Amino acid sequence: MQFRKVDSGSTLCLWALLCAGIAFWVQPAAGQATLVIRGAKVYPISGPPIEHGVLLAVNGKIVAVGEEGKVKIPRGATVEDATGKVVMPGIVDSHSHIGIIANPLAEDSGDANESTGPIEPGLRALDAIDPADPNIRMATAGGITTANIMPGSGNVMGGQTAYVKLRGNTIEQMLIPGSIGGMKMANGENPKHYGAKDKAPMTRMEEAALARGIYEKATQYKAKWEAYNKAVAAGDKTAKQPDRDLDLEPVVEVLEGKRVVHNHTHRADDIMTAIRLSEEFHYRLVVQHGTESCYVADELAKRHIPVSFTMVDSLGGKFETMNLDLGCPGTLEKAGVKVALNTDDPITSSRLIIREAALAVRGGMSEEAALKGLTIYPAEMLDLGDRIGTLEPGKDADFVVLSGPPFSVYTHVLETWIEGQKVFDRSNPQDLRYATGGFAVGDRFPASPRGGN
Amino acid sequence: MRTLRWFTLLICVASATTLPAQNIAVLADHLYTMADGTQGGPGMVLIRDGRIEAVRTGPHQQAPEGYTSLKAAFVTPGLIDADTTAGISGAYNVPADQDQDEATDPNTADVRTLDSFNPSERLLKVLNQYGVTTVQSAPGPRNPIAGRAGIFKTAGTGAGPATVEQLALRQESAMVFNLGDTPKATYGKKEKAPSTRMKTAEIIRHALADAKAYEEKWDKWKKDGTDFSKQPSHDMKLEALVPVVDGKLPAIFNAYRADDIDTAIRIGNEFHLHYVLASVTEGYLIADAIRRAGVPCLAGPVMQRFESLQTANATFENAAILKRAGIPIALMTGYESYVPKNRILLFEAGIAAANGLGMEEALRTVTAGAAKILGIEDRVGSLAPGRDADVALFDGDPLEYTSHVLAVLVSGQVSYQRR
Numbered sequence: 001m002q003f004r005k006v007d008s009g010s011t012l013c014l015w016a017l018l019c020a021g022i023a024f025w026v027q028p029a030a031g032q033a034t035l036v037i038r039g040a041k042v043y044p045i046s047g048p049p050i051e052h053g054v055l056l057a058v059n060g061k062i063v064a065v066g067e068e069g070k071v072k073i074p075r076g077a078t079v080e081d082a083t084g085k086v087v088m089p090g091i092v093d094s095h096s097h098i099g100i101i102a103n104p105l106a107e108d109s110g111d112a113n114e115s116t117g118p119i120e121p122g123l124r125a126l127d128a129i130d131p132a133d134p135n136i137r138m139a140t141a142g143g144i145t146t147a148n149i150m151p152g153s154g155n156v157m158g159g160q161t162a163y164v165k166l167r168g169n170t171i172e173q174m175l176i177p178g179s180i181g182g183m184k185m186a187n188g189e190n191p192k193h194y195g196a197k198d199k200a201p202m203t204r205m206e207e208a209a210l211a212r213g214i215y216e217k218a219t220q221y222k223a224k225w226e227a228y229n230k231a232v233a234a235g236d237k238t239a240k241q242p243d244r245d246l247d248l249e250p251v252v253e254v255l256e257g258k259r260v261v262h263n264h265t266h267r268a269d270d271i272m273t274a275i276r277l278s279e280e281f282h283y284r285l286v287v288q289h290g291t292e293s294c295y296v297a298d299e300l301a302k303r304h305i306p307v308s309f310t311m312v313d314s315l316g317g318k319f320e321t322m323n324l325d326l327g328c329p330g331t332l333e334k335a336g337v338k339v340a341l342n343t344d345d346p347i348t349s350s351r352l353i354i355r356e357a358a359l360a361v362r363g364g365m366s367e368e369a370a371l372k373g374l375t376i377y378p379a380e381m382l383d384l385g386d387r388i389g390t391l392e393p394g395k396d397a398d399f400v401v402l403s404g405p406p407f408s409v410y411t412h413v414l415e416t417w418i419e420g421q422k423v424f425d426r427s428n429p430q431d432l433r434y435a436t437g438g439f440a441v442g443d444r445f446p447a448s449p450r451g452g453n
Numbered sequence: 454m455r456t457l458r459w460f461t462l463l464i465c466v467a468s469a470t471t472l473p474a475q476n477i478a479v480l481a482d483h484l485y486t487m488a489d490g491t492q493g494g495p496g497m498v499l500i501r502d503g504r505i506e507a508v509r510t511g512p513h514q515q516a517p518e519g520y521t522s523l524k525a526a527f528v529t530p531g532l533i534d535a536d537t538t539a540g541i542s543g544a545y546n547v548p549a550d551q552d553q554d555e556a557t558d559p560n561t562a563d564v565r566t567l568d569s570f571n572p573s574e575r576l577l578k579v580l581n582q583y584g585v586t587t588v589q590s591a592p593g594p595r596n597p598i599a600g601r602a603g604i605f606k607t608a609g610t611g612a613g614p615a616t617v618e619q620l621a622l623r624q625e626s627a628m629v630f631n632l633g634d635t636p637k638a639t640y641g642k643k644e645k646a647p648s649t650r651m652k653t654a655e656i657i658r659h660a661l662a663d664a665k666a667y668e669e670k671w672d673k674w675k676k677d678g679t680d681f682s683k684q685p686s687h688d689m690k691l692e693a694l695v696p697v698v699d700g701k702l703p704a705i706f707n708a709y710r711a712d713d714i715d716t717a718i719r720i721g722n723e724f725h726l727h728y729v730l731a732s733v734t735e736g737y738l739i740a741d742a743i744r745r746a747g748v749p750c751l752a753g754p755v756m757q758r759f760e761s762l763q764t765a766n767a768t769f770e771n772a773a774i775l776k777r778a779g780i781p782i783a784l785m786t787g788y789e790s791y792v793p794k795n796r797i798l799l800f801e802a803g804i805a806a807a808n809g810l811g812m813e814e815a816l817r818t819v820t821a822g823a824a825k826i827l828g829i830e831d832r833v834g835s836l837a838p839g840r841d842a843d844v845a846l847f848d849g850d851p852l853e854y855t856s857h858v859l860a861v862l863v864s865g866q867v868s869y870q871r872r
Contacts (some may be wrong), residue, residue: 015567103765104762181672194458269828271733312793313790313793313795313796314546314793314795314797315576315579315798316543316545316793316794317544317546317790317794318545318574318791319547321792321793322544341565344760347792358854359854361854362854362856408556408854408855409807410853411807412807433768435769436770437755437766437767437768437769438766438767438768438769438771441766449463
């Protein structure tokens with residue numbers, strides 16, 4: 001990609017901008033970074049595609065998106081010509097295990113499943129994420145800028161998920177400020193593995209019972225604290241503070257609606273069980289995987305429950321994925337369900353997330369819904385819809401530059417940007433390896449630091 | 454191109470108990486015969502009695518009288534998956550349907566895919582729906598000497614389930630050898646040999662040397678043996694390896710890491726085997742050595758998970774780099790231990806095409822190129838008179854994500870039709 005600095009400001013340009021009454025970004029203050037991407041077909045997602053679009057970002061935030069000629073380019077801006085290319089919002093992977101199941105997958109590199117559970121709400125994905133995992137850079141090579149990194153599906157309640165931007169050398173740099181993440185739950189086949197150890201659960205019945213048990217406990221814990229706080233507020237000096245319970249605190253956050261439940265669930269009856277529990281305890285639910293979700297599309301639609309769908313090449317590998325169907329996301333779309341397409345990395349390499357959506361299009365989903373399924377819908381599933389997921393003024397300058405139409409196999413991700421910083425550039429031979437794989441990118445040592453925020 | 458829709462298919466497959474032979478004309482806007490000549494122009498393939506009768510290229514083709522006509526934007530030969538466990542490693546992935554690895558003995562040269570192959574396996578239907586009409590179905594990755602592969606069609610020509618004999622192009626097509634992480638992980642865990650790559654190589658070399666000695670012993674006895682008390686005893690494993698050391702039965706060496714590929718070449722050359730390399734994850738790192746050895750490669754699926762250290766170095770560009778080095782290549786989907794239970798050859802070809810191989814070359818690796826390496830080019834892999842009428846019809850570029858397979862023919866019978 002060609003970079004060029006607009007080094008001399010045109011008074012005419014400045015005048016026009018002042019007239020437009022949007023002069024505040026015309027002359028950025030010292031240290032402000034003004035970035036312009038021009039010439040590309042821009043998919044803002046919040047509106048129809050713009051054939052010759054301009055994206056303007058200052059200090060990592062989008063300031064303007066519009067047609068060439070309608071967005072004024074301020075002096076001193078770094079201008080990138082993307083003529084003939086395609087720009088879309090940074091992709092949001094609503095179901096990922098990068099960093100927590102590291103590449104290469106070896107016995108000691110998997111930290112997703114604490115198989116001593118099965119109820120582990122106190123676990124935090126953030127305590128096990130390795131920012132140096134090559135999979136994270138491979139995800140940026142696939143256009144992913146934000147991910148929901150989750151514990152695995154081996155436990156009924158697997159732990160707290162982390163909503164992260166794919167940059168930085170520490171988990172603290174990766175975490176999105178103000179975001180506490182979600183809660184991972186699982187039902188169906190996977191948690192039943194405890195049965196082989198003569199432990200519960202070994203049936204779906206017990207999975208549900210265990211889930212109901214922890215919510216019941218958290219409900220009582222919440223009530224206890226509320227009573228205590230009420231007494232203190234009323235001036236009761238004799239009130240004794242209840243013991244703090246690190247397991248129950250995040251479950252209370254679920255009950256309070258602060259934390260959404262990401263429920264691994266494939267079979268239609270398992271999905272209905274997940275819904276049943278969410279209604280009993282009044283918590284917010286995202287159906288994760290949802291292999292048979294199209295069988296209960298109407299049930300999901302009428303409750304406005306979204307599906308984070310996992311698309312894979314073929315059915316099977318386990319019973320609950322035997323009915324995998326490329327047509328499922330399209331069926332959900334027609335029923336009015338919001339669908340995201342995820343990788344479940346390492347199930348599918350993060351580099352191929354656009355392909356997952358393309359396969360949904362192959363199965364009958366509209367391109368528009370598939371694009372939303374990579375951007376704004378997963379952003380909303382992570383309660384980040386006001387911050388990312390579209391190219392609109394005020395949102396983070398997270399975007400992807402593609403070589404051609406988004407859903408063609410021949411299209412490559414050329415660049416990935418997070419908050420105005422380029423984190424992947426296919427024209428850089430080092431970066432290219434993270435797109436294609438090979439040449440020891442699986443080895444963490446050649447992975448050079450990406451730079452923090 | 455995608456607007457050119459599929460004409461109504463007039464063939465009734467559902468209710469017939471035996472399917473009548475049909476004369477079919479397949480008309481294409483873009484015909485890829487993968488036989489000699491330029492590819493991708495308009496044309497027509499005529500099918501009679503399950504075989505290709507004639508191929509006509511050029512615009513404005515008309516189906517002759519008495520032929521049912523099928524029309525599609527793109528038409529290719531049925532695809533060939535050069536090495537997969539489909540047919541013996543079932544979709545449910547439970548002990549009941551997993552028959553790919555007899556992991557009780559590192560040498561199971563005596564076993565055959567033929568004796569486990571389930572023609573009703575659902576994954577075969579899935580592969581068929583993605584245009585795959587022929588598979589070399591091979592034992593799995595766990596034994597150093599894993600047994601014999603076979604080459605089978607993915608669908609029969611009758612209305613009911615076919616027998617494995619009916620599907621077979623080659624009941625025994627190759628002997629499978631496995632190097633690298635998997636055999637030593639399988640047996641090392643049980644405190645049995647092999648627990649190192651050294652031992653895996655030794656087990657294979659030992660068996661091949663024994664097979665040679667066995668053959669000589671029998672030849673000698675057959676020549677002048679009248680003393681039946683001295684007749685050599687039969688050994689099923691060694692007997693199975695005799696055609697391998699004679700170069701009559703090809704050997705497939707599954708090797709992932711570059712040094713394992715090199716080990717395969719070393720053993721193959723030492724015993725003068727007729728062999729191919731399979732999986733070859735790091736083949737791109739030693740393409741020169743492979744070319745010098747003159748060995749074809751069955752390149753493994755690059756969208757596969759990085760499930761072990763030996764596949765951590767996989768690159769989407771492997772096929773392109775091997776091809777550029779002048780190595781004959783085919784693509785394979787191999788073995789999957791979890792979700793998805795089988796990779797799809799058509800999708801793998803798409804990734805290869807988009808990462809340096811190009812559409813036509815990628816198509817060749819899964820049709821004519823694969824047929825040549827497997828030695829079945831007189832039957833399948835190209836659309837030419839006399840070949841089996843195995844044909845795939847598409848509504849767009851076959852390798853595009855958003856194209857659809859409209860129909861698949863196996864020996865002139867419609868095995869799949871898009872609803």
